[in-house]
Amino acid sequence: SDTEFWDKMQAEWEEMARRNWISENQETPGQVTISTIEKGYYFHTENPFKDWPGAFEEGLKKMKEGDLPVTILYLEAAILQEPNDAEAWQFLGITQAENENEQAAIVALQR
Numbered sequence: 001s002d003t004e005f006w007d008k009m010q011a012e013w014e015e016m017a018r019r020n021w022i023s024e025n026q027e028t029p030g031q032v033t034i035s036t037i038e039k040g041y042y043f044h045t046e047n048p049f050k051d052w053p054g055a056f057e058e059g060l061k062k063m064k065e066g067d068l069p070v071t072i073l074y075l076e077a078a079i080l081q082e083p084n085d086a087e088a089w090q091f092l093g094i095t096q097a098e099n100e101n102e103q104a105a106i107v108a109l110q111r
Contacts, residue, residue: 041107049077056088063091068099086111 049055052074059074075092079085093109096102 041104041111043076043080044073047073047077047080049073050080052077055081056085056091059088059091059095063095068095071095072099 049058052058055074056078059071059078062071062074072092072095075088075095078088079092082088089108089111093105093107093111096105096108
């Protein structure tokens with residue numbers, strides 16, 4: 001149907017924008033990379049949990065509840081607080097894969 005076609009086109013457009021395929025000089029609004037070490041993974045800049053104490057534990061709770069978007073925000077916050085936390089990167093990758101964001105999942109799991 002037409003609706004499915006346009007929804008798919010919108011999703012592909014957003015993915016290309018997220019990967020900076022549309023323009024090399026534009027950053028995707030709402031996301032930012034934290035350093036060259038994490039190159040390729042774009043964190044949400046408008047993350048309300050970025051300074052949340054115990055963000056990793058909260059992320060695991062939300063994961064068990066099945067709230068993938070909030071889980072991702074908590075896990076990103078945990079990584080922003082502790083960039084070398086391999087377990088947080090692993091859970092972020094798994095959650096991104098479950099949320100059907102394969103590129104972000106691959107980058108996170110490579111960390």
